[in-house]
Amino acid sequence: MNAYSAAGWENFFVAEAGASAALAGLLFVAVSINLPRILQFPGLPGRAAEALVVLFAVLASASLGLVPGQSPAVFGTELLAIGLGSSLLMLVIQVRGSRYPGQQRRWTIIRIATTQVAAVPFAVAGASVLARAGGGLYWLAPAIVLSFFAALLDAWVLLIEIQR
Numbered sequence: 001m002n003a004y005s006a007a008g009w010e011n012f013f014v015a016e017a018g019a020s021a022a023l024a025g026l027l028f029v030a031v032s033i034n035l036p037r038i039l040q041f042p043g044l045p046g047r048a049a050e051a052l053v054v055l056f057a058v059l060a061s062a063s064l065g066l067v068p069g070q071s072p073a074v075f076g077t078e079l080l081a082i083g084l085g086s087s088l089l090m091l092v093i094q095v096r097g098s099r100y101p102g103q104q105r106r107w108t109i110i111r112i113a114t115t116q117v118a119a120v121p122f123a124v125a126g127a128s129v130l131a132r133a134g135g136g137l138y139w140l141a142p143a144i145v146l147s148f149f150a151a152l153l154d155a156w157v158l159l160i161e162i163q164r
Contacts, residue, residue, distance in 0.1 A: 002136075002137075003128075003135060003136030003137050003138050004072050004076075004128075004129050004132050004136040004137070005072045005137075006065045006066075006067075006070065006072070006075055006137070009065055009137060010065075010066060012062075012065075012140075013062040013063070013065040013066050014062070014066065016058055016061075016062040016144050017058075017059055017062035017063050017066070019058075019148070020055045020056075020058035020059040020062065020144075020147075020148075021059055023055055023148065023151060024052060024055040024056070024059065026155075027048070027051050027052060027055065027151065027154075027155055027158075030155055030158055030159050031048050031158060033159075034158060034159065034162055037162050037163075038158060038162065041162070042097075042100040043097040043100050044157070044158065044162065046093040046094070046096065046097040047097070047111075047154050047157055047158060048154065048158055049093050050090050050093055050094070050111070050115055050150070050154050051150070051151040051154035051155055051158070053086050053089055053090050053093075053115075054086065054090070054115060054118050054119070054147040054148075054150045054151050054154075055147065055148075055151050056086070057082050057083070057086040057118075057119060057122055057143075057147055058143075058144050058147050058148070060078075060082050061078070061079055061082050061122060061125075061140060061143075061144075062144075064078045064079075064082075065137075072129055072130075072132075073129075073130060075126075075129060076125075076126045076127070076128075076129030076130035077126065077130065078126065079122055079123070079125045079126030079129060079140075080122075080123050080126030080127055080130065081126070082122050082123075082126070083119055083120060083121070083122030083123025083124070083125070083126055083143075084123050086119045086122065087115075087116055087119035087120060087123065090112075090115045090116070090119060091112065091116070094108060094111050094112050094115070097111075114149070114150045114153060115150050117146055117150075118143065118146040118147040118149070118150040119143075119147075120143075121139045121140070121142050121143035121146065122139075122140070122143045124139045124143075125137055125138075125139035125140050125143060
C-alpha cells in the first residue's frame with residue numbers, strides 16, 4: 001500500500017464512505033425527531049450543520065479516493081480542499097453561534113477545538129500527498145476517526161443533552 005497514492009486503499013474508502021453515509025442518515029433522523037426542540041435554541045441548528053460537515057468530509061474524501069485513474073496530485077488537492085473548506089465552514093458556523101445570548105465561551109472553544117482537530121488532518125493528508133512526504137494518506141485514519149467523534153458529540157447534544 002502506498003501512502004501517496006489511492007491505489008490499495010479501496011476497501012478502506014468503501015468502508016468509510018458507507019459508515020459516513022449511514023451516520024449522516026441517522027443524524028437526519030435524530031434532527032427530525034427533535035426539530036422543534038432544536039429550533040428553540042439558536043445555536044443548535046449550527047451544531048447539526050457541524051456534524052453534517054464533518055460526516056460529509058469523510059464521505060467526500062472516501063468517494064473521491066475511489067475515482068479510478070485519478071492522479072495523486074489531483075487527489076491530494078481534493079483532500080486539501082476538503083480539509084480547508086470544512087475547517088473554514090465549521091469555523092464560520094461556530095463564530096456565528098457564539099454570538100447568541102447564553103452561549104458559554106468555553107463550550108464554543110471546545111466545539112471549535114473538536115471540529116478543527118477533525119478537519120485539519122484532511123488538509124494535512126492532502127498537503128502530504130502533494131509533497132510526497134509526511135505520511136500521506138495515513139493522515140486520513142485519524143481524520144476519519146476524529147470526524148466520527150466530533151459528529152458523535154454533536155449528535156449526543158442534539159439527542160440527549162437537549163432533553164435536560
